Amino acid sequence: MSFQDIKRIEKSQTYLDIAIRRGLKKKSQGHKRLDLKKGQHESLMSINMMNDNLSSKLDEIIKNFPHMDNLNEFYSELLKVTLDYSELKKALGSVSWARKKIAEVARDCKKNIREARSFERLDKIKSGFIGRVSSIMRKISEPLQELEKARQAMYDYPVLKTDLFTVCIAGFPNVGKTTLLSKLTTSTPDIQAYAFTTKQLNLGYAEMKGQKIQFIDTPGTLARPEKMNNIEKQAYLAIKYVADLVVYIFDLTEPYPLEDQKKLLEIIRQFRKQIIIYLSKTDILENNKVEEFCKEMPAITDIAELKKEITNRIE
Numbered sequence: 001m002s003f004q005d006i007k008r009i010e011k012s013q014t015y016l017d018i019a020i021r022r023g024l025k026k027k028s029q030g031h032k033r034l035d036l037k038k039g040q041h042e043s044l045m046s047i048n049m050m051n052d053n054l055s056s057k058l059d060e061i062i063k064n065f066p067h068m069d070n071l072n073e074f075y076s077e078l079l080k081v082t083l084d085y086s087e088l089k090k091a092l093g094s095v096s097w098a099r100k101k102i103a104e105v106a107r108d109c110k111k112n113i114r115e116a117r118s119f120e121r122l123d124k125i126k127s128g129f130i131g132r133v134s135s136i137m138r139k140i141s142e143p144l145q146e147l148e149k150a151r152q153a154m155y156d157y158p159v160l161k162t163d164l165f166t167v168c169i170a171g172f173p174n175v176g177k178t179t180l181l182s183k184l185t186t187s188t189p190d191i192q193a194y195a196f197t198t199k200q201l202n203l204g205y206a207e208m209k210g211q212k213i214q215f216i217d218t219p220g221t222l223a224r225p226e227k228m229n230n231i232e233k234q235a236y237l238a239i240k241y242v243a244d245l246v247v248y249i250f251d252l253t254e255p256y257p258l259e260d261q262k263k264l265l266e267i268i269r270q271f272r273k274q275i276i277i278y279l280s281k282t283d284i285l286e287n288n289k290v291e292e293f294c295k296e297m298p299a300i301t302d303i304a305e306l307k308k309e310i311t312n313r314i315e
């Protein structure tokens with residue numbers, strides 16, 4: 001089950017309307033209200049129909065929602081940082097409560113139907129059922145809306161393969177992460193001419209050493225966790241929980257001080273992943289600058305060599 005497969009959660013009134021429509025499809029007035037047994041039978045059917053309909057819809061919501069215990073670290077952490085998980089659990093709890101409560105009310109009403117001695121009584125029981133169910137459904141109106149909001153947020157989660165050898169490409173904005181991703185993989189990501197424009201976590205795949213290797217373009221400077229936007233949070237968690245190897249890009253052509261770029265590298269080192277240093281844009285950089293940099297910080301400057309080095313690190 002992926003986060004993109006969760007079905008849209010409707011408004012509580014919508015579920016109610018559908019159930020009532022189903023339940024009242026067969027009008028008992030059809031047979032001139034002569035045979036009480038038949039009337040009772042039809043009333044029981046109609047209650048069952050409404051209860052079953054709501055029960056299956058609510059059950060589907062509960063079953064479809066990802067449960068923290070079944071998620072790997074990346075997704076469970078992502079859930080924690082992007083949504084209020086305890087609120088989510090509470091909302092699911094209310095849906096589950098409503099489902100049970102409706103079943104109880106249905107049992108109650110069915111007992112009354114069997115004991116009913118007139119058509120008027122049957123009508124009263126049925127409308128009583130609808131009234132009580134409406135009030136239960138009203139109580140979960142907000143929880144359902146919250147769940148739908150959560151579903152929409154989860155819809156934007158990246159579809160990462162957590163079992164593949166994964167290379168994260170990190171570095172300051174505009175250093176050429178996305179460009180490198182497109183050169184290393186078969187993907188054609190959006191390459192933007194301006195910083196901070198990445199809206200999606202870009203993924204790409206390549207075959208190396210006979211394996212499918214996953215590459216993730218991980219934007220963000222990781223400097224202030226509390227100020228990270230959703231993409232940066234995803235990038236941070238991808239480096240922490242999914243990366244087997246990080247390609248860290250230095251860029252001497254952009255106006256970011258080298259010191260800041262080094263600081264980010266130090267932050268990334270704390271994740272204790274293997275790191276390859278890559279110096280980008282050497283095509284527009286003077287040779288002596290490249291040499292000077294590489295003396296201090298052994299870096300790869302060409303794609304073929306980078307591919308070779310990545311292949312060497314694959315387990």
Ligand SMILES: Nc1nc2c(ncn2[C@@H]2O[C@H](COP(=O)(O)OP(=O)(O)O)[C@@H](O)[C@H]2O)c(=O)[nH]1
Nearest residue numbers: 173174175176177178179191192193280281284
């Ligand atoms: N000259 C040159 N420009 C590059 C190179 N790699 C990326 N760029 C340019 O740098 C800008 C930012 O690249 P992008 O891949 O979007 O950087 P990101 O923000 O790190 O993903 C774009 O205008 C790219 O065309 C390179 O190797 N050489």
Ligand SMILES: [Mg+2]
Nearest residue numbers: 177178198219
């Ligand atoms: Mg980019």
